[in-house]
Amino acid sequence: MYLINPAAHTRRAFLRRSGQLAMAGTALPFALNLAAMGEAAAQAAGDDYKALVCVFLFGGNDYANTVVTYDDPSYNAYSTIRGGAAGQAAGGVAIGKAELTPTLLAPTTALPDGRQYALHPAMTELATLFNTDAKMAVQLNVGPLVVPLTRAQYNNSNKKLYPQPPKLFSHNDQQSTWQSSSPEGSTVGWGGNIGDLMLTQNTNSLFTCMSVAGNAVFLSGDTALQYQVSTGGAVGINSVKNANVYGSSSVKAAMAQLVQQARGHVLENEYNKVTKRAVEAEGSVTSAIGTDFAAGTFPATGLGNQLKMVARLIRGRSTLGTKRQVFFVSMGGFDLHDNLIANQPGLMKQLSDAMAAFHRQMVAQGLADKVTAFTASDFGRTLASNGDGSDHGWGGHHFIVGGAVKGKQIYGTPQVVSINNDSKLAGYEGHVGQGRLIPTTSVDQYGATLASWFGVPAGNLESILPNLKNFGGNVNGIDYPKNVGFMA
Secondary structure, three states: OOOOOHHHOOOOHHHHHHHHHHHHOOOOOHHHOOOOOOOOOOOOOOOOOEEEEEEEEOOOOOOOOOEEEOOHHHHHHHHHHHOOEHHHEOEOOEOOHHHHHHHEOOOOOOOHHHOOEEEOOOOHHHHHHHHOOOOEEEEEEEEOOOOOOOHHHHHOOOOOOOOOOOOOOOHHHHHHHHHHOOOOOOOOOHHHHHHHHHHHHOOOHHHOEEEOOOOOHHHOOOOOOOEEEEOOEEOOOHHHHOOOEOOEHHHHHHHHHHOOOOOOOHHHHHHHHHHHHHHHHHHHHHHHHOOOOOOOOOOOOHHHHHHHHHHHHHHOHHHHOOOEEEEEEEEOOOOOOOOHHHHHHHHHHHHHHHHHHHHHHHHHOOOHHHEEEEEEEOOOEOOOOOOOOOOEOOOEEEEEEOOOEOOOEEEOOOOOOOOOOOOOOOOOOOEOOOOOEOOOEEHHHHHHHHHHHHOOOHHHHHHHOOOHHHOOEEEOOEEEOOOOOOEO
16 A cells, blocks of 8 residues: 555665665766656556646745735735735735735635635736636645644644644745655655556556656655656756767767666666666657647746646657656745745746646647646745745645636635634634634645545545545534545
């Protein structure tokens, strides 16, 4: 079984193979992560391709200015806390209400108590995807949880009875906890464990988990390891890829032979097998991605270029021999203790434009209902302003985009807009100080909803999302379903 709990693992294939390779030197890029991939598996019958695309926002995105509370009572509380000006005008780190009107969300099912939300004013593309196309959903207040918690339980000294995610408010640890249910140092993530279960769906299992954003624990499984590409394509081995080495085609040919030929020594031979597989994989990827899309299809931004590469890889899925894939892309810059009003708009526009362009390309490929993109981040931030920004928090709001998404809906529990110890929900005080939200939807619930749509059997969900067993009912006046319901 594919358990994220590191204590449950013995000698994984990756560790066995990397141990063999440890003495072989570092002249070739070990980061290609090819050693532990299994041999080709049987292709599943029928054209039933599906992909999950994680868009990770490094630094901890400010939830309050991303999905902004809009109804008058809630907006006025938000504005007061964040230093807004009179007449609902912008001020401090509060966005003026009039600026939010073009991105006001109109969900099919109205929220209770007249609650309303708008997206950041720079997110016009995602607002259209929500309101007009009905292909985006908002999940309120997601974050790592071991068990449902109230504020009193959070403050309780009995952490065995009321366990908390380790090292809350730490960037590195919460990035890892989001991706793997464990703090920094974890070697296996829930995206990779989903990949473990899907390897046999792909003719070439090597391309099940793919990152366009460097190394990410999210994509590392027990057997599945991430294959990393750049926004320009496969990562090549220079001594094999270059036309000439040291200005000589003969040297290049000799180097290519040396690093791929069979050897008598077991370690040398294993090393060359990995290199040969890397060269073959590079050729497969280069062939699969084909020509670039027309100018203007994707925004020329960091995230736009990453999602463009994902779209090209999906377009080449037949060449890669894949029917189930998990991808990872990312953008940074969200640690806005300062300059929140100045810097967040550019980030929000980049995210909105890139995700919308990616969805449009999936529509063009006829795969809109086969590919689901979703956001994640270290944590949300404080509702309270520190003067020019916000500080590390816990729960945050996230987006799910795709043709299979039950869109034009806002899921989860609307938070009370307050930095005081109060709540309309009996027994639940919605924050742990300064508006740091206690999540009302766990990452495990969020991930289980995506994994179920992807095809993970119900009996395997708790093995890849270990805290899911602690959810599934109404606790503290809040529903914690195992499946949140945003996927068709």
